[in-house]
Amino acid sequence: xxxxxxxxxxxxxxxxxxxxxxxxxxxxxxxxxxxxxxxxxxxxxxxxxxxxxxxxxxxxxxxxxxxxxxxxxxxxxxxxxxxxxxxxxxxxxxxxxxxxxxxxxxxxxxxxxxxxxxxxxxxxxxxxxxxxxxxxxxxxxxxxxxxxxxxxxxxxxxxxxxxxxxxxxxxxxxxxxxxxxxxxxxxxxxxxxxxxxxxxxxxxxxxxxxxxxxxxxxxxxxxxxxxxxxxxxxxxxxxxxxxxxxxxxxxxxxxxxxxxxxxxxxxxxxxxxxxxxxxxxxxxxxxxxxxxxxxxxxxxxxxxxxxxxxxxxxxxxxxxxxxxxxxxxxxxxxxxxxxxxxxxxxxxxxxxxxxxxxxxxxxxxxxxxxxxxxxxxxxxxxxxxxxxxxxxxxxxxxxxxxxxxxx
Numbered sequence: 001x002x003x004x005x006x007x008x009x010x011x012x013x014x015x016x017x018x019x020x021x022x023x024x025x026x027x028x029x030x031x032x033x034x035x036x037x038x039x040x041x042x043x044x045x046x047x048x049x050x051x052x053x054x055x056x057x058x059x060x061x062x063x064x065x066x067x068x069x070x071x072x073x074x075x076x077x078x079x080x081x082x083x084x085x086x087x088x089x090x091x092x093x094x095x096x097x098x099x100x101x102x103x104x105x106x107x108x109x110x111x112x113x114x115x116x117x118x119x120x121x122x123x124x125x126x127x128x129x130x131x132x133x134x135x136x137x138x139x140x141x142x143x144x145x146x147x148x149x150x151x152x153x154x155x156x157x158x159x160x161x162x163x164x165x166x167x168x169x170x171x172x173x174x175x176x177x178x179x180x181x182x183x184x185x186x187x188x189x190x191x192x193x194x195x196x197x198x199x200x201x202x203x204x205x206x207x208x209x210x211x212x213x214x215x216x217x218x219x220x221x222x223x224x225x226x227x228x229x230x231x232x233x234x235x236x237x238x239x240x241x242x243x244x245x246x247x248x249x250x251x252x253x254x255x256x257x258x259x260x261x262x263x264x265x266x267x268x269x270x271x272x273x274x275x276x277x278x279x280x281x282x283x284x285x286x287x288x289x290x291x292x293x294x295x296x297x298x299x300x301x302x303x304x305x306x307x308x309x310x311x312x313x314x315x316x317x318x319x320x321x322x323x324x325x326x327x328x329x330x331x332x333x334x335x336x337x338x339x340x341x342x343x344x345x346x347x348x349x350x351x352x353x354x355x356x357x358x359x360x361x362x363x364x365x366x367x368x369x370x371x372x373x374x375x376x377x378x379x380x381x382x383x384x385x386x387x388x389x390x391x392x393x394x395x396x397x398x399x400x401x402x403x404x405x406x407x
Contacts, residue, residue: 029062031096032071032087035115039092041085045070052085053077061092156407157209157217159311161325163400165203165225168393169250171358171372172280173197176246178360178369179284180233183244185363189235198250201227205325205400209260209268219258219270221307225394226251240289247283252276252394254329256307265315271308276331276394278302280356282372291345297374299338299356305331305394313404325400334391340374352376359387 037057042049045067055061061073070086077083093111176195207221228249235242258272277300284295309327316322336356343349354376362368362383372390373379379387 029064029074030094032061032063032073032092033095034059034061034087034091035093036091039087041073041075041087043085045072045086047088049086052083060095061087063094155211158405158407159205159207159209159323159325159402160405161323161400161402162202162204163325163398163402165201165329165396165398166199167201167225167396169198170393171370171390172248172250172392173199174370175358175372176229176231176248178371179246180244181367182361182363182369182371183242183286184233184235185367185369187235187237187240187242189237189242195231195233195246196229198227198229198248201225201250203398203400207256215262217260217262217268219256219260219272221254221256221258221274223254223256223398224252225254241287242289243287245283245285245287247281249281250278250392252278254305254307254331254394258307258309266313268311268313269309270311272306274305274307274329274331276303276305276333278333278336278392278394280336280372280390280392292343293345294343295340295373296343297338297340297356299336299374301333301336303331303333303335305329309398311404319406321404321406323400323402323404325398325402327398327400329395329398331394332391333394334389336374336390336392338374356390357387358390360385 034055034057039055039057039059040051041053041055043052055075059075061071061075064072064074064084066072066089067086069089071089071092072084073087074082074084173195176197180195203223203225205221205223207219209217209219211217226249228247231246233244233246235244254274254276256272256274258270260268260270262268279298279300281298282296286293307327307329309325312324312326313321337354338356340352340354341349342352352374354374356372357375357379358370358372359379360368360370362385368385
């Protein structure tokens, strides 16, 4: 019994001394209050250390000691277990006791007050909208109404312009006149009708302009030239009714590649090379009483040339304008090849494939006549002079009036 009493007294003594130790551990600590909205308590005094727990603002912690910029703190978790960890000094403030001197404590309290004021200002900013000056409203620029010479848009342009071209075509005109005069000389008769020459020919063009840098643009133009002349010549031959029917047709398709200089919206200057495809057809039908003889030929070729043009535009709106084109071309085409069909008075046909030749025939010392025919070989018969491959001169001026579209 005495032995058990001794053990009981020893247990009570240990229990008595252990309780005050915990209290003294707590009372010897200093109190810290969390000043940030959320603060991290870490396993060790290192920013890279794992987070033990996060605590909210105004939470009270018990500081055990300070290690550099870190506090070793203790707190009771939800189960009542006391746990320890490290929190940075910038996240808390000492509210009671502490290992720091009074000056540092006051400085921390002052910094905490400043942070509180900033937090309060932030809360005000969240609840009250900030009155910021509104950006200055700019009135949209009003586009000026289209006026002559001032289109609204810049971009591609499509031009369509019919008109006329004044060409030389001297060999064709000379050969038609020469044939009429030669037959009249052989029949010893004068013709009553005069021939209409190939000079002023109807034409048209379609072009697209693609803008380049600054005031330059690339121009692709397709032109069409087509003209036909028909004449019936009656010869005054005593006792013989003689007529000569002439039909000639000229067609050309120039494709131009130009560089355009556009100093203003109403003026455009362009020049460049072009490729010209051309065709010449002729039909000569001679009636001598009951006899008839006919020559029909068609020859084609292509060649190169050079073109320049000036465009003047008057804009009716931002997209539509009136267009005046004045241009010039330098192109002399040779190498025509084709077939001539000769219908004899007996009714037989003779075909001859070859080149288009221009030559002169002398019927007397004082009479020399120009002719154009398709021949297999260069003409070399008696009375033939200056035979050469025909060269049709498509050089000349053009005048066109049309419409210009911008998009």
